[in-house]
Amino acid sequence: MKETNRKGLIIRYIVASSICAILTVIIMLSLKVWACETEKEVYRILVNSFFVPGVVMFGFGLLVMATNEGTFDMLKYGVYRMFSFLKRDVNNIKYVTFYDYKVAQRDKRSPFLYLVIVGLAFVAISLILLIFYYKAQ
DSSP states (O other), rough: HHHHHHHHHHHHHHHHHHHHOOOOOHHHHTGGGGGSSHHHHHHHHHHHHHHHHHOOOHHHHHHHHHHHTTHHHHHHHHHHHHHHHTOTTTTTOSSSHHHHHHHHHHTTTOOOOHHHHHHHHHHHHHHHHHHHHHHOO
């Protein structure tokens, strides 16, 4: 793996983890974790605070994966064609047929595995905290 690709991958993981961490803190603060009276309430808030960002990030990863596989290509092409009629030069359209569009989009795939891994890591932390929640009195 090239050094630039490795740095880009590390940056993606850091950014995705930071977004999840910020969302976790926001959820903890909105649920007033500091005002909890029992240990069980604290664990409940922590479980929810880690689970929600994890599932959201995991969902975004799956959505990007579905987009990469061409699930939404027909919809995107339809919107592209609809807005192409608003241009001044209607005859100068980049993709005349759906096949042309599909071939051009084949090379424009986005990485998604880092989103899935970070999301699953936050869900795993949530599950570990859930074990502590059930053991708390």
